[in-house]
Amino acid sequence: MSRWRTPALVVLALACLGLLAGWWHRTYERVTETKVLPPAGEAAYNPLYALKLALRADGLEVESRQRLDFARALPGRRDTVLLLGDPRTLTARDIDGLLAWVEAGGHLLVTTPRGQRVDAMRPGDLLARLEVSLRPGRGECEELLVPGQERHVEFCGGTRFAPQSNPVLSWGDFNAGFVFVRLARGDGVVDVLASADFIDNRNLRETPHLALARQLLAPNYGHGRMHLVYAADMPPLWRLLLDRAWMAWLPLLLALLAWLWMRLQRVGPAMPPPPQERRSLLEHIQASGEHLRRHGLTALLHAAMRENFLARLRRRDPLAAALGGVAQAEAIAARTGLPAPEIEHALRSPRPRDAGDFRLRVARLVEMRKRL
Known part of the structure; x- marks a missing residue:
């Protein structure tokens, strides 16, 4: 049965081709069309x-x-x-x-x-x-x-x-x-x-x-x-290019526009000017202090301020600097005119994560240093 399958398919294909050729021959109509071409x-x-x-x-x-x-x-x-x-x-x-x-x-x-x-x-x-x-x-x-x-x-x-x-x-x-x-x-x-x-x-x-x-x-x-x-009635070059060379210049124009779009600087909101380098020592010190404060290390800043005050106290009143505790606070109060409890409070380290207490103690140390 399988040996007859291939010849049957060939015969069927030939029959289809014959039907298609007959339909084409019966329905095909040759038409002559005259077109007026532009002068050349x-x-x-x-x-x-x-x-x-x-x-x-x-x-x-x-x-x-x-x-x-x-x-x-x-x-x-x-x-x-x-x-x-x-x-x-x-x-x-x-x-x-x-x-x-x-x-x-x-x-x-x-x-x-x-x-x-x-x-x-x-x-x-x-x-x-x-x-x-x-x-x-x-x-x-x-x-x-x-x-x-x-x-x-x-x-x-x-x-x-x-x-x-x-x-x-x-x-x-x-x-x-x-x-x-x-x-x-x-x-x-x-x-x-x-x-x-x-x-x-x-x-x-x-x-x-x-x-x-x-x-x-x-x-x-x-x-x-x-x-x-x-007088030669030759059209200008731009007219000839527009009428007869558009298949060449149109793709080139599109490619040029695409290249310009790729190279064009994007338009958006105005960017801020880049920050300039600063070399001010005071700004660096202030930035360092802000960094320590944000990370909860205000005790280091207070200790540095207290050490600065004590160094000046040793130069101005060595006897008061040699004392400690309440006696030292009373000696400093006698020299500066400030209450002894406030002086004792300013000399102790501030409470962690308490920005108000830190500012109060540092302000008191600054005032004490000015009155020495």
């Missing part, structure tokens, strides 16, 4: 990264960098330069180079600055050289209509402006301010925009924004290289 790499700090990929997919040569540098990359005669950022940060040398390149046939797109004090332009700034004056404050949004698409509004948060010369193309009016103008300069053109939010990575995916970007890049589209110059 260049897409995390370059707001024109999507435009760069779109232009390259259309067969154009595109260069993307954080700052304008004519020494490293000089634009060609039919190239296009898109400046995304505050044009007031350009140096006078870069402005001269840009305007000379535009007059030779280049296409420049520049945006107006945002934020506080937008009207604080210096005479040598790029917009001042283009004869464009800024309008402080925010105007109304401009409606953008593209056939087959939903209604859009653009330039809601941009800084409007007004050109001093007649533009080739414009969007807006002199009362509310313009959001776009195309100015002719030599053989080239300059486009001034109130905002370029519609071409950043988040908004370029919408069809109306693609159509608007294609129209803005039309003057030299397909004739030269595209230079996309952006």
Whole structure:
């Protein structure tokens, strides 16, 4: 019977596995889930990264960098330069180079600055050289209509402006301010925009924004290289550490707090200052006498006081010191003026454990010593 037990268990286990596999195959459902991941790499700090990929997919040569540098990359005669950022940060040398390149046939797109004090332009700034004056404050949004698409509004948060010369193309009016103008300069053109939010990575995916970007890049589209110059939108280091490195710094922070807690001095009631060493002989004698009194050895203290009195009596009255008993008490009474019974009582040892009797006898001995 036992030889059939092992095969039966094996068959039972195989049957259970088969049932489990069949249940899994019958109830399992494969589901596809799409999650949008945060941008990484260049897409995390370059707001024109999507435009760069779109232009390259259309067969154009595109260069993307954080700052304008004519020494490293000089634009060609039919190239296009898109400046995304505050044009007031350009140096006078870069402005001269840009305007000379535009007059030779280049296409420049520049945006107006945002934020506080937008009207604080210096005479040598790029917009001042283009004869464009800024309008402080925010105007109304401009409606953008593209056939087959939903209604859009653009330039809601941009800084409007007004050109001093007649533009080739414009969007807006002199009362509310313009959001776009195309100015002719030599053989080239300059486009001034109130905002370029519609071409950043988040908004370029919408069809109306693609159509608007294609129209803005039309003057030299397909004739030269595209230079996309952006101000790096890199988040600060503390934000990166807070968002992406918390699994490293959080345990380290907890360990640091635990170490500080271990090293921290405990807070409690104020401790008394440590006793200072004393070298006073009188204090030591007093402490010794208190010790003998607490232990019931007052007879030793009385004997020492009586011996001190008798030593002084021998110096002052040797005859009285040589006597004893009642005769000595009477002789001392005659010299000190104190009653003889009290003197006799003071010279005898005190009763054990009687603090009052001890103090009385010692006080009488002190008074007797003073009257000798």
